[in-house]
Amino acid sequence: MSDHKLTKKDILRTALRHYLGVTTFNYDTGIAPTIVWELFPALRKIYANDDDLVLSLDNHFRYYNCNPWLSPLITGATLAMEEKDGVKSIEAVQNLKTGLMGPLSGIGDTIIWVMMPTIFGAIAGSMGKKGNPLGMWLFLAVFLICFFLRPYLYFVGYQTGTNLIAKLGQKLDAFTDAVSVLGIMVIGSIVSSTVNVQTGWAFQTGGVKITLQSILDQICPSLLPAILVAVLYYMLKKKVKMATLILAVIVIAMLGAAIGLFKA
Incomplete structure (x- = not known):
């Protein structure tokens, strides 16, 4: 050395x-x-x-x-x-x-x-x-x-x-x-604060209008955004391509808005 x-x-x-x-x-x-x-x-x-x-x-x-x-x-x-x-x-x-x-x-x-x-x-x-x-x-x-x-x-x-x-x-x-x-x-x-998913479905009971979104907010605020992120994360772990998930979200959002399931 x-x-x-x-x-x-x-x-x-x-x-x-x-x-x-x-x-x-x-x-x-x-x-x-x-x-x-x-x-x-x-x-x-x-x-x-x-x-x-x-x-x-x-x-x-x-x-x-x-x-x-x-x-x-x-x-x-x-x-x-x-x-x-x-x-x-x-x-x-x-x-x-x-x-x-x-x-x-x-x-x-x-x-x-x-x-x-x-x-x-x-x-x-x-x-x-x-x-x-x-x-x-x-x-x-x-x-x-x-x-x-x-x-x-x-x-x-x-x-x-x-x-x-x-x-x-x-x-x-x-x-x-x-x-x-x-x-x-x-x-x-x-x-x-960033992911925005809301449902537009509402129910009429005894002259009172109740929205599904208000019920979900009482159960857990931002429940739908959390579910969406969890599903997307699970799909990514299953090796589903990012582009496929983005297209799927766009298509589902458009169809859901058309039938009143989702609202802006």
């Missing part, structure tokens, strides 16, 4: 290469080849012996696939391990990557790909419907902040090494649960 230690500049260079490295994927080794490209300058500095470098690179060529937003936590930690123990750490490095890429992907995919777009997209859509562009800029600002924080996660992973997940495990679970609850609350409020 080389006596030289990695500098902040080396870690930053690796972190910046990460942006490009995670943009490719193959079904044989996942993003392993691009992770090798990402880590190579730092590994070259760690390993002065070419044979040791080849052993490390071959290890990193093994299957690896993790959410790109949280992957720097793992790869940063692997650099710290290899810098400390060299080729002796190769098996531990692989075990770390294999053990953490699944859990961190679950957390990252849930928060970054599902919760955040759902919450901030719904807020942006609701505000945009009223002519307020602030929600759109909030959406953009949040994702830009997360995007530019990714190199920082590299430093976090490198500095904390294998102790990272042990320290943050329970906190990450609590954070994920909190974001899930917040997402459900936001979607519920957006459905109530």
Whole structure:
């Protein structure tokens, strides 16, 4: 091993290469080849012996696939391990990557790909419907902040090494649960304020006119919008195409309005 230690500049260079490295994927080794490209300058500095470098690179060529937003936590930690123990750490490095890429992907995919777009997209859509562009800029600002924080996660992973997940495990679970609850609350409020489904049916009893919509509102306000969203979500889970659902909603709305079932 080389006596030289990695500098902040080396870690930053690796972190910046990460942006490009995670943009490719193959079904044989996942993003392993691009992770090798990402880590190579730092590994070259760690390993002065070419044979040791080849052993490390071959290890990193093994299957690896993790959410790109949280992957720097793992790869940063692997650099710290290899810098400390060299080729002796190769098996531990692989075990770390294999053990953490699944859990961190679950957390990252849930928060970054599902919760955040759902919450901030719904807020942006609701505000945009009223002519307020602030929600759109909030959406953009949040994702830009997360995007530019990714190199920082590299430093976090490198500095904390294998102790990272042990320290943050329970906190990450609590954070994920909190974001899930917040997402459900936001979607519920957006459905109530944005989706407009009302029935026009009415009944005449003893000279008193009663509308079906008033009865439904007494049972549960915005019941029909909630049912519509639930049905559409169920159909999406059943792999029904979005275009098909949109056309179905348009046709059903037109037919329902024609017979008086729905009203504007």
